[in-house]
Amino acid sequence: MPSAEDIRDANVRYHDIAAARYDAKWSIDFEEAGQRRMTKKLGKALGEARTPRFRRALEVGAGTGYFSLNLLRAGVVGEVVATDISPGMLEALTATAERHGLSVETQACEAAELPFPDGSFDLVLGHAVLHHLPDLDNAFAEFRRVLAPGGALAFCGEPSRRGHRLATIPKRFGLMAAPAWRRLLRAPARNGHAEPGDETAALEAVVDVHSFVPGDLVRLARRAGLEHVRVNGEELVANWFGWMSRTLESTAVPGELPYAWYLFALRGYLALEALDRRLLEPHLPPASFYNLL
Incomplete structure (x- = not known):
């Protein structure tokens, strides 16, 4: 098992490289569709049919800003402070914010050592970050410390x-289908399924520290003193x-796939996401799904 320091260093290298x-790899959108998507996701995480508005938000592990910048553009939050241990990610976030005329404070720091006074934020949030953190108990204690009384915590x-x-099933199937798929698309x-000199494949085994059952997250939040905890x-x-689409794409030279493929992959994902939301999420337990929030 790598040490906490090894995990931290691997996360910095991995995310600086990535x-x-x-944004291109994950089809990240900062326009109206992205704003609607992140606004709905926050409301869903908080159990609110109508997403509340917040004065000052802290995003932990902000990456390139997909969550918080979209919420800022949508007017859901009035002010954003974005943190990450990767300076490269924060540089990308700052560039995106400047392109859209947004003012965002950034801070390179660890989730378990937040350099902010107690009660500084009425919303603390993050997206796909908790599974990278080696010290979850101290991180949740910090989230609680910087959260103002009556504030909200949301991780998705x-x-x-x-x-x-x-x-692992769609990933394996994608690898098996990849040769026929590339021939069909003439890609x-x-x-080696990687860019020359790309370190990310080797680092992935180190940076992804956790997967969760819902009870894990409930206990972490309650140990930190948080109330009204819910996991969906x-x-x-x-x-x-x-996962199958991304696995297929990982076997082809970047930039050599037709635009029609990306359009198909995006529309297919959104259609199936709507199916999950309408037919499966109301009836299956949270642990059945890939993502927890």
């Missing part, structure tokens, strides 16, 4: 233990489709 292409996109295991194969699940069929 920062330049991160965390892998469930069952969903993480099930994701050249990527040598989302994305099952959509996640299988997404």
